[in-house]
Amino acid sequence: MFRISVLSLLPALVLFPAANSARAQATKTSASPTAAVPAKPAAGAPADAVNLPPLPADAHIEQTMQYDGRTLRYTVTVGKMPVRDKMGKTIGEVVYTAYTVPGKDRPVTFAFNGGPGASSVYLNLGAIGPKHLDFGNAGESPSKTPTLTDNPGTWLDFTDLVFIDPIGTGFSRALVPEAEAKKDFYSTVPDIEYLSRVVYDWLQKNDRMTSPKYLVGESYGGFRGPRILYYLQSKLGVGMSGMVLVSPYLNPTIESHGDLSPIPWMVTLPSITAAHLEREHKLTPEAMADVIAYTQGTYATTLIAGRSNPSATDAMIQHVTELTGLDPNFVKQSGGRLETEAYLREEYREQGKIGSIYDSNVTSFDPFPYAPYQKANDPILAAIVAPTTEAMVNFITNTVGWKVDARYNALSDDVNRLWVGGPALRAGSVTQLRQAVAADPNLRVIIAHGWNDLSCPFMGSLLTVEQMPVMGDPTRVAVKEYPGGHMFYSRESSRLALHKDVQAMFNKH
Numbered sequence: 001m002f003r004i005s006v007l008s009l010l011p012a013l014v015l016f017p018a019a020n021s022a023r024a025q026a027t028k029t030s031a032s033p034t035a036a037v038p039a040k041p042a043a044g045a046p047a048d049a050v051n052l053p054p055l056p057a058d059a060h061i062e063q064t065m066q067y068d069g070r071t072l073r074y075t076v077t078v079g080k081m082p083v084r085d086k087m088g089k090t091i092g093e094v095v096y097t098a099y100t101v102p103g104k105d106r107p108v109t110f111a112f113n114g115g116p117g118a119s120s121v122y123l124n125l126g127a128i129g130p131k132h133l134d135f136g137n138a139g140e141s142p143s144k145t146p147t148l149t150d151n152p153g154t155w156l157d158f159t160d161l162v163f164i165d166p167i168g169t170g171f172s173r174a175l176v177p178e179a180e181a182k183k184d185f186y187s188t189v190p191d192i193e194y195l196s197r198v199v200y201d202w203l204q205k206n207d208r209m210t211s212p213k214y215l216v217g218e219s220y221g222g223f224r225g226p227r228i229l230y231y232l233q234s235k236l237g238v239g240m241s242g243m244v245l246v247s248p249y250l251n252p253t254i255e256s257h258g259d260l261s262p263i264p265w266m267v268t269l270p271s272i273t274a275a276h277l278e279r280e281h282k283l284t285p286e287a288m289a290d291v292i293a294y295t296q297g298t299y300a301t302t303l304i305a306g307r308s309n310p311s312a313t314d315a316m317i318q319h320v321t322e323l324t325g326l327d328p329n330f331v332k333q334s335g336g337r338l339e340t341e342a343y344l345r346e347e348y349r350e351q352g353k354i355g356s357i358y359d360s361n362v363t364s365f366d367p368f369p370y371a372p373y374q375k376a377n378d379p380i381l382a383a384i385v386a387p388t389t390e391a392m393v394n395f396i397t398n399t400v401g402w403k404v405d406a407r408y409n410a411l412s413d414d415v416n417r418l419w420v421g422g423p424a425l426r427a428g429s430v431t432q433l434r435q436a437v438a439a440d441p442n443l444r445v446i447i448a449h450g451w452n453d454l455s456c457p458f459m460g461s462l463l464t465v466e467q468m469p470v471m472g473d474p475t476r477v478a479v480k481e482y483p484g485g486h487m488f489y490s491r492e493s494s495r496l497a498l499h500k501d502v503q504a505m506f507n508k509h
Contacts, residue, residue: 052175053405053406055080055095055171055404055406056403057079058077058079058080059077059079059400059402060075060077060400061401063076063130065130065150065151065154066150067150067154067156067157068152068157072101072130072156073101073102074099074101074156075098075099075101076097076098077096077097077400078095078097078098078400078402079096079098079402080093080094080095080172081094081096081198081202081205083167083184083185083198085184091174091175091176091180092172092174092176092181092184092185093172093173094164094165094166095165095170095172096162096163096202097120097124097162097163098160098161098162098163098202099129099130099156099160101156106211106212107158107159107241107506108159108161108162108208108212108213109128109161109213109215109216110199110202110213110216111124111128111162111163111164111215112164112166112195112216112217112218112224112228113217113220113221114217114219114221114223115219115220115411115412115416116220116419117169117412117413117414117419118169118219118220118221118410118412119165119166119172119392119408119410119411120163120164120170121163121170121392121410122218122384123163123216123221123246124161124163124392125388126388126487126489126490127218127246127487127495127498128153128154128155129151129154129161129163130154131150131151132148132150132151132153132154133146133147133391134147134490135387135490136362136380136383136384136485137490138361138362138363140384140387142382142384142385142386142387144387146387146391146394148391148395152492152495152496153496154499155499155502157503160211162202164195164198166185166195166415167181167186167415168181168185168186168409168415169409169410169411169412169415170392170409170410171396171404171409173406178418181418182420186419186420187421187422188420188421188424189422192224192227192228192231195224195228196231196232199215199232199238200232212241212509213238213239213240213241214240214241214242214243214244214506215229215242216243216244216245216246217243217244217246217248218246218248219246219248219249219455219456222246222247222249222250222456223249223250223425223428224429225429226245226429226430226433227429229432229436230433230435230436233436233440234435234439239440240436240443241442241443242444242505242509243443243444244445244448244502244505245445245446245448245461246498247448247449247455247487247488248447248456248461250428250456250460251428251429251460252425252426253426253428254460254464255267255460262299262304263300263463265299265303265337265338266296266303266459266463267459267460267463268339268340268343268454268459269291269299269320269323269324270451270459271360271451271452271453271459272326272360273291273323273324274291274451275359275361275452276323276324276325276326277291278361278451279325283451285481291323292459292462294319294323295459298312298316299316299320302315302316302336303316303336316336317331317332320336320338326338326346326347327346330342330346341373341374343355344357344360344374344454345366348363349369351363352365353365353366354366355379356378356381356485357454357455358380358454358455358486358487359450359452359453359484359486359487360452360454360485361485362379362380362485363379364376380486380487381411385411388410389408389410392410393408396408430464430468433445434468437468437476437477438471441471442509443476444505445476445477445478446478446480446502447461447465447478447479448479448481448488448501449461449479450482450485450486451482451484451485452485452488453484453485453486455486462479465477465478465479480498480501482494482498
């Protein structure tokens, strides 16, 4: 669900730090350690040897759900895929959860969450899998007993689903010492290469190489998506029909140079305004269209003009105050440039609360209200790890019967701590997106965002796509926006709207 952040933002979202001061760092991180505790090395083994209990054989179970007035029958498989080095040695094991429906030539969709350090549980139980768990909304409690229900927004009615947990997340694990794992798995380029190979190997193992194939990635998984798709397309020889990027960490370069460029502030203003409109019960596509037009027009030109046009600056500050409902002095002292972390504290300071970077209308009490900076965990992150972990562990081990002697990592601080981003991370994935779209005239892409998300704001993707050349049909790469935040799918209406839009994309093939 998320992307990278210094503070570890959303468990399944993004854990990497945001690139500039215009927004707080956003990423799914978690306080869970990576992998099972190694067993004591056998006598005579090297001191740094990794000795773990073996993972069980693949397990299967048949399930049904009521969907759109009919019974949908499907098979759940929990299994593992080996990751090998160039010499053929197994250096890691990736655990996946697959949902398949009988039928000839059904599409198959591979799902990744973000972090780095997030398992795929968030897309699985939150968004598109056949079972749904309520989380990520206002008032959710970590101690509430998790209850799975049939998901009316599941994509299983039109595609099989394979949820992949990268090494160090879920039950997936490295079989090499930490220093080697860092080199083999916890870096931008190796991450793309081994996960692409896992997709290839699953297709080969299950005789699905000629099926229509799709990818979905959330948050930092949205950074992975274009790179995995392009690597499969250009290196491994696997053509993908389409891709859905959910709240993606797509273009970090857009956040740079907020002292000179208006773009970082243009990226955050619409999401802050959307949250205010929602609190006022005035959030509509028409209202947001006006906000976007103002942001791309008068707001941008006023910021560029700077002190050369004081009257325009005064008018802009007044209008931003009206748009956001913020304290006029706060907006004036900010020069109309709304820094995310300051906004999340100032908006709720009088209530003794803080807002979530993933959806600023989800709040929690601030345990350190007088600190000069936010010391508490993000409100959504603080409430999300326990229910998702409990629900997924129970489903895998008890419902499916894949009994394992290891702990499940919904969000791993260890993976995030060890991660080496480098230049590839800072460059984003727009280059690979452009190249993949150019290479395949049939490829279609949906970039889906919640209006309230300040960790990966929708405006960043909108500006990015508007700068791409039109390669054939201009609708092949489409930005879709929905009420809600980073995990907008936690709202059933937005989850159903996403289902409708994605199914329409599938139907065009």
